[in-house]
Amino acid sequence: MKNRSFTVIIYKEEHMYIAECPEVGTVDQGETIEQAIAGVKEATKLYIEEFPLSEAPPKHIV
Template identity: 45%
Template sequence: MGLPHRLVSLSPHRLNPKAKEVVTVMRFTAVLTKEGQWYVAKAVEVEVASQGRTIEEALANLKEALELYFEDEPLPEALPEPIIATVEVAL
């Protein structure tokens, strides 16, 4: 499992062929961890998380959770590109 996983890698706007309208497509970074029998997927840019029994299911559930989240939240103008780093601590 390579991190980060990209949920969406499309251009910011595209035409919805069914509705004939322009829709906004945003890219989020997901970090996944295995917790017991579940994979937990968390979006780095906003505080949204979900889970699934597989990585694919966790990402699909996170995508749905993000769609639901933005039904009630305004879309941000732009999202900064996150920097993911590993830190070692001697304990």
């Protein structure tokens, strides 16, 4: 399996950290940043297993 890099955006809402992967659309939360990141990594992995991504080069928005 080829390794790929994805963006993760982290923000805080009240007492939880939210982690979002905009390229795939996965989101998870945790009480700590580490928990939120671990959750979105797992969610993204499961999503890609179910819906494989194409090998097309990424589009750049300027």
